Amino acid sequence: MFFFILRRLLISIPILLASSFVMFWLVTISGDPLAEFRQSTDPNRETTMATISRLLELDKPYAERYVDWFTGLFSGDFGLNRDGQEVSTLLWQAAGTTFRLVILATIISILLGIGVGIITAVRQYSAIDYTSTFAAFLFFSLPVFWLAVMLKEYGAIEFNNYLENPGISTRGLVILTVIAGVFGAGLAGGSRQRRLIAGGGLAAVSAIGLAIIEATDWMINPGISVPVLIVLSVGVGVLAAATYAPFSVRRVVGAGVAAAVVGLLVSQVLFSSWLDDMSWSRMFILLVLALATGAGVGALVGGEIDRRPAVQAGVSAAFGVGVLVVIDEFISAWSPGRTIGTIGPRTPNFEGNFWERLVDLAGHQILPSLALTLIGFATFMRFTRASMLETLNSDYVRTAKAKGLPPTQVIMRHAFRTALIPVMTVVTISFAGIIEGAVITETVFGWSGMGQLFIEGLREVDPYPVMGFLVITSLSIVILNAIADILYAYLDPRIRR
């Protein structure tokens, strides 16, 4: 296995070398670096052009410039761009921006794609299956730049306009309710009665919820009030307990609820000043603290016999309450300004507390991430679905079902792990696709990342930023391939041998 990965890494070296040389050559012949002066009537134009040619070493043949650039790499020198700025600094900044976008989008599209893939495989030929498949193909075939522009138009401009005077019309309410109903019915599957109950239930819940939102102007003053927060926490506790033990096991239910309530109290009482003045490090400490508290409460309440599920329930409940508290703070910090941005990763010179800055960041991150997610989503969903269908119909899964194992266990533990192997191979291909999409998405959303560096370099016939782009993106793809190989081996024991 080790030698397999090593061999693959070694093979990529000559490929990288060759591609970098070809790239360098292509950039140098891609245009006229002095184009902007050619139509100038400035009496200084000849002097200016001579100075720039000298600075850019345009008189040297491209091969010599390539060798200079390449040897510079060994001392960490990526060269200077036209403006005399260090490409390494530019790269560092651009890579940070791009990977913030790409990694988040990749993770979301993997999770979403695999999740929907499983559901559509399990509920094959249901309304959910057809809808998801239709959506996946639609997104897959949409050009990114168009999708991005549309997202900005409706997701940002129109949505912000809407938020200035929000409200839910009766028609909107009916449409959303119907969608919720169909979704619920599709998700439940099984007998007609079961689907009716699920669909009807979800439809009713969403109708009531939306009506309350509308009636209380919640969209203008979002937030969760304390009594509701308590009720919700208890709900989270019950839900957490239900995941690990049947309701009949009172101690576990008690552990879940107790952990949730204690977690809520601790966060709201002891750490209220931290909540007002939050930072990432405090957030992390609180998370650890919450999990520990949950485990402690669970252990206390659970007693000796039910300790294990009680601790699990306690930890989950505490975590759930933590998420609730974060959501509460987050939506309270949301103000109905023009929060969704079309440009850049944040509002320039934005001042506000942690939560307000978080809202601002999220408002700028959501649309470009969504655009990139939709590209990757289709691939993951379709691959997972196909692969799941294959394993679900295999003999060992049928055996597992016949033995009477719970369906969740059959799907997640038996079918899914096997189905994941072919999906892993798509991850790397898809990652390259997402980076490619990021070049366009960044431009449309005004994020100055790797894509901008690449495009600006090409526009100015400046090879060094383009080469920096090539080095970073190709290296990241090589590394990701290696990681995929390792994961592959982890998932498929046959390869390890």
Place this chain on the structure above:
Amino acid sequence: MMKNRSLLRLLALLLAFGLVAAACGDSDDDGGDDGETTETTEAAAEEDGGDVETEETEAPAEDEETEDTEAPAASQDVAYGNAQEFSNYNNGLAASNSVKNTIIINEVVPSPFDFAGPTGDLVMNEELMDSVTALSTDPQVIEYVINADAAWSDGEPIDCNDWYLAWQAFGGTWLTLDENGEPVVDEETEAEVPLFAVTGSTGYDVIESLECSEDGKTITTTYSDIFADWRATFSQLMPAHVVAREAGVDDLIAAFDSGDRASIDAMAEFFNNAWAMNPGELLDESLIPSGGKFKLGSWEAGASLTLVPNENYWGTPANGPVTVRYIAEEAQAQALANGEINAMDPQPTPDLLAQLEGTDGVVVETGSQFVWEHFDFNFNTVFGDILVREAFASCLPRQQMVANLIQPLDPTAEVLNNRYNQPFEAGYVDNSDGRFLEPDIARAQELLDESGIAQPVDVRIGWFDNGGNIRRTNQVALVQESCNQVEGFNIIDAGSDTFFDVELSAGDWDIAMFAWAGSPLKTGSSEIYRTAGGINFGGYGNPEVDALLDAINQELDAETQVALSNEVDVILWEDLVTIPVFSFPGVVAYSDNAANVIYNPSQNGLTFNASAWQVG
């Protein structure tokens, strides 16, 4: 059993969803009740819950709303969208001089004259200068008197030292020397390499002496030769005291006067390199002081640069911060619609204009630029014959080009009939005598036959075709459509992506189609029409024109200069050297709550009056 449990989970999920929805709805409905709950249960547990509560419910809903709408409005910065990111405090270097730096640095460093007139002409900066007087014209002597209060933001006065540095840096007297003390020669151009890597020495190279008054506030420059566009010199003055301090020089003027090579090298090193900045990394304020209404405030790499009012400015202060946000041109319209920027001035396209005009709350103004399109004749081909030139001009559909390609972008655009003055300038006169406006095929045929040249003539229209210029592709198509009706003309589209660096200077074309990026300065065009001029690609020559061009370059009176320029233009029409077609259209769009955003055709760009911008 199995089925029951999963159904139960589903119900639990529904329950949770319902709770969330209900909770969301409850929050402010409960406002009053919650207060009571908090009060009645005095437990410590609830006290902090109360805190959170206060935040949400203490203020009545209406108050909170006003607060919320004020929050974004509180930052009254005006935001301006531009595609290219700032890179250098020193905009006089060949490598840095560009619009992206000009729009920032013009607001930061002082200039005695700015391209701030309504038609982009040069006007004196009255807050910096008490007076600027031409004391004599033979020899040319200019006296600059600086406002006694004018000072850099670090307190150093703006004075003669800054002028002296500009003169020495741009004058081209100091050359780069090799180890043996011999001037380094550029292999390609065979020219000596100046020590200061500036754009060029035009104007400064004819300043013979520069005298400072005792207090440093009065400067007298004496010219060895008349230089008509002297107002454009000493623009964007760099802080000499910073250069001297950082180079370890006590007396900058003495160092230059005595030719102290070590000091001068150190100053040139600083001048050439020290002011370039990586994105987001503003230099220390002591290195980049402001001598204008704004100083460089903050810079977020790749995203924005904020100009903040210079609190030590001696004159009328700027209205407030201006943030330049870096946004690709195609993305600016939506940013404006979303309120993220308040003003933008990209290159107009029909799609962009339609998009902007369809946006609520946006004001769109169109105008012309100093960039103008023209057809040039190659005098070394059959077009050396005036009859053939006139034949081609007679079939050239100028009016149609403007109507089809320019008027959709700028409804007020008209055919350009002057090579020296743009339609929006005071000096604009139609020197064409109404000729060659509409194609006259019969006349073209007649002229071509009369010339007696061998027919058919292949006419190669050379232009810069990188595959992306739709407008010029259409122009060539229109020419072909019209001129191919003339029997004997065979119009060939000779577009090439190496047109500027190869074909144009090699003369490998019959008709060249491109634009000149001009300026309000009348001396700029002299090399285009002068016999064997540096950018006279067509090979035209006329002693009468040469004499007039000299006269323009030597004329200190602006009005006479314009009159002379029109005299030249009349001859250029008679000789039909080139055919101007149109000025490039420009556009500015701004949100309707932004005040004082004004279209400006000059190279200063939109920010020329950024200090007056306001949003409210």
